Amino acid sequence: MNDNGDPNGGRHDGAQPCFHCGAPVPPGSDWRAMVGGVARSLCCPGCRAVAETIAGAGHAGYYQRRAEPARNAAGMSDLLAGAAALDHPSLAGGCQRDLDAHRREATLMIAGISCAACVWLIERRLAGVPGVLQAEVNLPTHRLTVRWDRRRTSLGAIGAEIARVGYLAQPYSPDARRRTLAGQRRALLRRLGVAGLLGMQVMTLSVALYGGAWYGMDPAMEIFFRWSALLLSVPVVAFCASPFLAGAWRGVRRASPGMDLPVTLGIALAFGASAWATFTNRGEVYFDSVAMFVFLLLGARYLELAARARAADATERLAVATPDTARRLRLPHGDDYEIVASAALRPGDWVQVPDGATLAADGVIAAGESVFSEAHLSGESAPVPKRPGDRVIGGSLNLAHPVTVRVSACGEHTVLASIVRLLERAHRERPRLARLADRAAGAFVLVVLLLALVTALYWQAHAPGEWLPVTVAVLIVTCPCALSLATPAAVTSALSALMREGVLVTRGDALENSTRVTHWVFDKTGTLTEGRPRLVRTFGLGLPEQEAHAIAAALERGSQHPLAEALRQAAPPAAAPAKELRSFPGGGVSGSVGKTRYWLGAPAFVTRHTGHVLDQAVCAGYPEHSLAVLADRECIRAAFVLGDRIRPRAAALVEELRSRGGEVWLLSGDRDSAVQATAASLAIAHWESGLAPGDKLQRVRALQRTGAVVAMVGDGSNDSPVLAQAQVSIAMGTGARMAAVNADVVLLGGELAGVSALAATGWRTRRVIRQNLAWALLYNFGALPAAALGLVPPWLAAAGMSASSLVVVANALRLGRQRRPAHDDTPVTGRAPAQVA
Amino acid sequence: MEIVYLLLPLAGVLVVAIGAALLWAVRSGQFDDLEGPAYRILMDDDPVAPDDPAPGDGAPHADD
Numbered sequence: 001m002n003d004n005g006d007p008n009g010g011r012h013d014g015a016q017p018c019f020h021c022g023a024p025v026p027p028g029s030d031w032r033a034m035v036g037g038v039a040r041s042l043c044c045p046g047c048r049a050v051a052e053t054i055a056g057a058g059h060a061g062y063y064q065r066r067a068e069p070a071r072n073a074a075g076m077s078d079l080l081a082g083a084a085a086l087d088h089p090s091l092a093g094g095c096q097r098d099l100d101a102h103r104r105e106a107t108l109m110i111a112g113i114s115c116a117a118c119v120w121l122i123e124r125r126l127a128g129v130p131g132v133l134q135a136e137v138n139l140p141t142h143r144l145t146v147r148w149d150r151r152r153t154s155l156g157a158i159g160a161e162i163a164r165v166g167y168l169a170q171p172y173s174p175d176a177r178r179r180t181l182a183g184q185r186r187a188l189l190r191r192l193g194v195a196g197l198l199g200m201q202v203m204t205l206s207v208a209l210y211g212g213a214w215y216g217m218d219p220a221m222e223i224f225f226r227w228s229a230l231l232l233s234v235p236v237v238a239f240c241a242s243p244f245l246a247g248a249w250r251g252v253r254r255a256s257p258g259m260d261l262p263v264t265l266g267i268a269l270a271f272g273a274s275a276w277a278t279f280t281n282r283g284e285v286y287f288d289s290v291a292m293f294v295f296l297l298l299g300a301r302y303l304e305l306a307a308r309a310r311a312a313d314a315t316e317r318l319a320v321a322t323p324d325t326a327r328r329l330r331l332p333h334g335d336d337y338e339i340v341a342s343a344a345l346r347p348g349d350w351v352q353v354p355d356g357a358t359l360a361a362d363g364v365i366a367a368g369e370s371v372f373s374e375a376h377l378s379g380e381s382a383p384v385p386k387r388p389g390d391r392v393i394g395g396s397l398n399l400a401h402p403v404t405v406r407v408s409a410c411g412e413h414t415v416l417a418s419i420v421r422l423l424e425r426a427h428r429e430r431p432r433l434a435r436l437a438d439r440a441a442g443a444f445v446l447v448v449l450l451l452a453l454v455t456a457l458y459w460q461a462h463a464p465g466e467w468l469p470v471t472v473a474v475l476i477v478t479c480p481c482a483l484s485l486a487t488p489a490a491v492t493s494a495l496s497a498l499m500r501e502g503v504l505v506t507r508g509d510a511l512e513n514s515t516r517v518t519h520w521v522f523d524k525t526g527t528l529t530e531g532r533p534r535l536v537r538t539f540g541l542g543l544p545e546q547e548a549h550a551i552a553a554a555l556e557r558g559s560q561h562p563l564a565e566a567l568r569q570a571a572p573p574a575a576a577p578a579k580e581l582r583s584f585p586g587g588g589v590s591g592s593v594g595k596t597r598y599w600l601g602a603p604a605f606v607t608r609h610t611g612h613v614l615d616q617a618v619c620a621g622y623p624e625h626s627l628a629v630l631a632d633r634e635c636i637r638a639a640f641v642l643g644d645r646i647r648p649r650a651a652a653l654v655e656e657l658r659s660r661g662g663e664v665w666l667l668s669g670d671r672d673s674a675v676q677a678t679a680a681s682l683a684i685a686h687w688e689s690g691l692a693p694g695d696k697l698q699r700v701r702a703l704q705r706t707g708a709v710v711a712m713v714g715d716g717s718n719d720s721p722v723l724a725q726a727q728v729s730i731a732m733g734t735g736a737r738m739a740a741v742n743a744d745v746v747l748l749g750g751e752l753a754g755v756s757a758l759a760a761t762g763w764r765t766r767r768v769i770r771q772n773l774a775w776a777l778l779y780n781f782g783a784l785p786a787a788a789l790g791l792v793p794p795w796l797a798a799a800g801m802s803a804s805s806l807v808v809v810a811n812a813l814r815l816g817r818q819r820r821p822a823h824d825d826t827p828v829t830g831r832a833p834a835q836v837a
Numbered sequence: 838m839e840i841v842y843l844l845l846p847l848a849g850v851l852v853v854a855i856g857a858a859l860l861w862a863v864r865s866g867q868f869d870d871l872e873g874p875a876y877r878i879l880m881d882d883d884p885v886a887p888d889d890p891a892p893g894d895g896a897p898h899a900d901d
Binding site: 065116117119120136137138139140141145186189190193194197198201218221224225228231232 | 838841842845848849852855856859860863864866868869870871872873876877879
C-alpha cells in the first residue's frame, strides 16, 4: 500500500511518466512532490501543485484508488481563472438556484473525471471547504450538485477548490429536451416503484385468496381480502398505468391504435371485471395479474428510457467539452490577454491557448507548435501534431506547448456544435425498420382486437363463466410491445457504441443499410491514402521552380483539397495574391496572378481548359505518384509530382470487407499509374482512374442499376454528388471539415478503422434486431392460439408478455455494452494506469 | 384469525409510509446515479499512510 500505485517505483529515467497525469516528464525538469512519503516526479508545475494539494489535504488515497491517470494540470492558471468566472452572473446564472435566504445550490459539469476515484477526491475536497453544505458528483453524468452558504463561500471559491485538485468546473444548465428526459425518467421510476410496492401487497392477498379457494376460507375474510386487494389496485391502475391509458386514448383519437390499446383494454377489462366481482361478491378477481402486468411493462419501458438517457448524456458531455472562458489577446501577436467568456469570442479574434488547456473555439494556429488531443471528439487516441497554419477544433486539448490561435468559428458554428446536432438528429430519427415494425404492430393490434372479440363471443356462447379470463389473456398475451421496442432500443445502443469509437452516424437508417451493402466504393486520395501528400518533385517548364510554387500556392489559397495543402506548404511565405479565383470541384482551380490567367489541377482538367497536353516524358520517372499541372493560355508552365502514403489499416479493411461478402471498388480522379499502384498494393481488382466527379456518379449509378447496394467512402469535400447517390455515404471527417459534410456516416478520426467498426456494429445490430423480431413474432403467434383456447390464465399472460418485452430490451442493451478490443497499440502517454488498491 | 382485520390495515399504513419514502427518494435524486455509490462505499474514510506527515510540501489545506 505504501507504493501508492506508482508502477514505476523509484525509477528516474527520462521516459518516466508524470506521477499525476501520466504524461512523460520532460528531460532535465525537476518538479517533485512528496506523496505517501515518497518523492514523486511530475511533468509540470501545475501537476506538482495538484499533487501537493491532494497529498497535503490527506487525500493521497486518490492515487491508490484511481483507475486512470489524471488530467494534465499544466493549465492550472486557466482553471483558476475559469473558476473565478463562476462568480460572474452572466456566466453562471443559469446553473444556480436560491434554496432560502442563505443557501444556494448549483449544478456544475466537471471535466476531467475518469473514474470513481475522481468523484471521491472532489467530494472529499469540497467537504473540507467551510460553507459547503453538501457536494455530490454523479459518476455517469459527471455532474456536481453543490449546496453552500452564501455568507461563507461563493461558487467561484468552490470552483477554485475543484481547480486546485486538477478538474475544470463549468456551469451546467440542461436544455429543455434534457429536462424532459430526466423528468420522464423520474416519473417512470415513481410509477415503477409504486406498482412494485402495491403489486407485492396485492400478490400477498391473492396468494391467500388462492389458498382460501383450495382449503376453504371464512366468507367474511374473503370479502375483506378482496376489498383490500381492490383498494390497493386502484392506485396501480389510476396512477401507475396512466401512461398506457393516455397512449391508448391518443391512438384512438388519431385513429391509429398503437400497442397501448390492447394493453389498456386488457387492464381495464381485468380490473373492471374484478372490481365488479368484488362489489357483487360473485366471480373471480384478477387484481394480482393487473398489478404484475403494469409493473413488468413499466420495467421494460424504464430500461428503454435509460438507454436513451445514456445516449443523451454522452452527447451532452461532448457539447460541454469546450471551456467557458478563453484568453483573448488584446493585440494580435501580443502577450497581453484578457479572460473573456467563450461566448464573447468572435471569428478573427486571437486567443492564447496555454498547454494543458482546452480550446474554446475552432481556429487556425497562428504561432507556436504543439500537440493536440482530439480523443473525445474522434475516438482517435494518438495526439495530433499541429503547426502554424494548421486547423484546430474547439474542445481539443493542447498537450505540449502554448500556442496562439486565430479563431475561425465559435458557438453554434463550431465543428463540435455540428457534431452534436448531427448526433441528436440520428437519435431523433426513427429508423425505417422501426417504422415498419410500428406499422406491423398497428395492423397486429387490430387483428388482436378482432380476435379478442371473436374469442369473447365464442366463450360467451359456449362457457359463459370463462369468457372474461380468456379474453383478458388474449388481449394481454398478444400485446406487440416487444415488436415495437425491438428496433429502437437496439439502434440507440449501437449509435452510442459507435460514437465512442469516433464513428458519427448521422442517419438512423445508415446502420441497417450498411449491412445490405454489396459494393464498397472508395475514393483514393485522402481516403485509402493519408491525403497529406508531400511535394516530391517540381518540374518548371519555362518557369523557375520557386515562382511556380508561389503561383500554385496563391491559386490554392482557399482550397481544401489535400493536394492544395502540399502545394501551399512548399511555397515561400510571401506568395503573390491571386485574383478571380474559381474552383472546379474534382478538377482544379483557375485564377489570375499578376496579369496572367492560370489553370492548376489534374492534367486532364488543365487539358480540357487550355488545350495543352503534358508531355508524358516529363514525369515518366514517377509512375505511382499524383500529378498536378500549372498552365496558362500559352503552354504548360510546371508539373508537380506529389506522393501520398497508403493508410496503415487500408489493406486489412479491404480484406475484411471482402470477407463479409462485399466487392471493393476504387474510383479515383487520379491518373492511371498512381491508382493502379494503390489498387495493386491493396489487392483491389476493380479500379478506375482519371474520373471526374460526374464520371464517378455515372459508375455508381451503373452499379446500382445492376442491383448493387453501394457504400461510398470519400473525403467528403469533392465527392458530394457521389456520396449523395450512394445508399450509404461515409465521409472521412478530419480537422475542421470534420462534420461539415453531408454524409450518413462521418469517420471523425479520419481513420479507416471506422468503416470496419460500422460494418461490424451494423451486422451485430441487425442480428440483435432480427433476434428480437423473431422472438416477438414467435412469442405472439405461439401464445395467441393457446390464450384463445383458454389454456393461459391471465397471470401467466401478464408474465409472458412482459418477459418477452424485457428479453427484447435486455438483448438490445448488449450492443451498447460490448466493446471491441482497443486497436491502438501505441498509447502516447505510455503509462500503465495505476491499479485501484 | 380476527387479528388479520387489524394486521392488514397496519400493513396498509406501512405501505403508504414506504410509498411516501420511495416517492421522496425519487424526487430527491437518490436514483439518479446508480453507479457511483457502489464505488463510494469502497472509498470512504481513508487513513492515509500514517507515517506520512508530508513534511514541507506547503499545501495550505490540511483541513480534512
